[in-house]
Amino acid sequence: MNALAVVLVFGLIVFIHEWGHMMAAKRAGIAVPTFAIGMGPSLFSFWFGETEYHLCAFPIGGFVKISGMVDDGHMPDKADNAQHVDEVPAEPRLKPLPSGKERMLTKDWSDATGWEKASILVAGPLMNILAAMLTIFVMGQIGFQVNDVMINGVEDGMPAQQAGLQAGDIVHSINGSVVENSQQFIHAVQASGGETVSIGIKRHGEDVEISATPRSREGFNEGKLSLGVVLTEVMKSSNIVSLVPARSSGYSAGLRVGDQVVELNGEPVSNGLDVLLAMAPFNDASYEAQDYYGHPLDKEGHPLGEDGERLAVSEAGVLLDKSGKPLVSEVTGEPMQATVFGPMELIVDRDGERIPITLPAATTMVSGGVSFRPDLMRLPFDRALLRSLDEAKYSLLGIIDGMRAIFTKEGSKSVGGPIMIFNLIGQSASSDIYTFLMMFMVININLGVLNLLPFPLLDGGRLVFVALKGIGLRISENSEATVHFVGSLILIGFILYVSFFDVLALIPRSGGG
Incomplete structure (x- = not known):
């Protein structure tokens, strides 16, 4: 520190x-x-x-x-x-x-x-x-961090699957407009009026253009138009660890700020997206785990509800309630993901020495307590101002989510005190100016x-x-x-x-x- x-x-x-x-x-x-x-x-x-x-x-x-x-x-x-x-x-x-x-x-x-x-x-x-x-x-x-919008899952029988979209595709445009976040994509689909949309994606490093026709689905998202994809935003980043909170499973496993992840599950990695794509779904029936926020996972890595019952999961990896409807986050308004990854076998480069580290099951690398040094892009004054307001809004939503967690048995243990704050300040100071x-x-x-x-x-x-x-x-x-x-x-x-x-x-x- x-x-x-x-x-x-x-x-x-x-x-x-x-x-x-x-x-x-x-x-x-x-x-x-x-x-x-x-x-x-x-x-x-x-x-x-x-x-x-x-x-x-x-x-x-x-x-x-x-x-x-x-x-x-x-x-x-x-x-x-x-x-x-x-x-x-x-x-x-x-x-x-x-x-x-x-x-x-x-x-x-x-x-x-x-x-x-x-x-x-x-x-x-x-x-x-x-x-x-x-x-x-x-x-x-200095520059804002830049996100890729990645398709995390495709629902069976929906237009996205019929058009050939796949999990792992990176969405970069829709109808010729650049897609910077998942909300832009969702809004463009809902505003299409049911007309066919042209989606620009990157798949295995190659640019691909795919056409799909949105349709509404009764009982889901108030009947709004949808393609049936589950999106996740992946921060463009290096493979250098910038933060590892002391409460996280990553810290306990031995990861430290400055470590360069060079291999994950036997696959070479050079950036944050490589890391995400190399993560394998978790199905070890002998392993019990919790995610970073203390929410219980059953022996097969599936999240459990408040009553201890296993939550159903859709084909696209979305949590479903007892009636079969997708669970939506009260904070983000997005469907809640059920996919759990791990354990993850990492090789990190630390001062020229290659060190093996095993991370336990987690919903993402970030939920396991690992953040990578972001790639940055400078924005014009007007866009920087709007982005500033967005960042402030997301921070406020995060505070609301954190305050809710305080009043749960598991969540109260994930709230950091002064020592945790001091630890994060010290880590960020030894990382990079953006962090x-x-x-x-x-x-x-x-x-x-x-x-x-x-x-x-x-x-x-x-x-x-x-x-x-x-x-x-x-x-x-x-x-x-x-x-x-x-x-x-x-x-x-x-x-x-x-x-x-x-x-x-x-x-x-x-x-x-």
């Missing part, structure tokens, strides 16, 4: 968040006596304007002290706030400034309007979200969104109290402080819980490389 990168990145993310709170408070005329990065004893401090800035010993978190605001354990009331208010009960004044400085901001939290308080609370998370958006745009100037910026973006947008949740101590929880007081409810400051204190205990407990699994994941296991 690159310790310096962890300290700098995490410190910058916290600075962005707390700076948003501080600037919004000062704009409202509220004094901000203290701004700190890190926790624990202060290593270094200085005054700038009316605020004392601190760099603290432990680079975990940070805080901004807004005069008169409810803390997580107590309310600094105006009569006995020894740190920030002189002991003058009749007319409290803030902590004296160094000689030669004049105080301009004299309001505190209790003097602010409800709208001012709300703007201060929202400002921190909003700055993180804006920082994520800016990072995505910078990534666009590093992607990690910076993901952490920023996660911090921004999660802080808006209506949970005690978080900014969203404080917003709830502002709203309740705004509609006339009388809530004492001590009661609010107590709620935040209980919330802090719950959050600390949860962090300790997920950190326990983070530590277990980092402990070398027998058989690992």
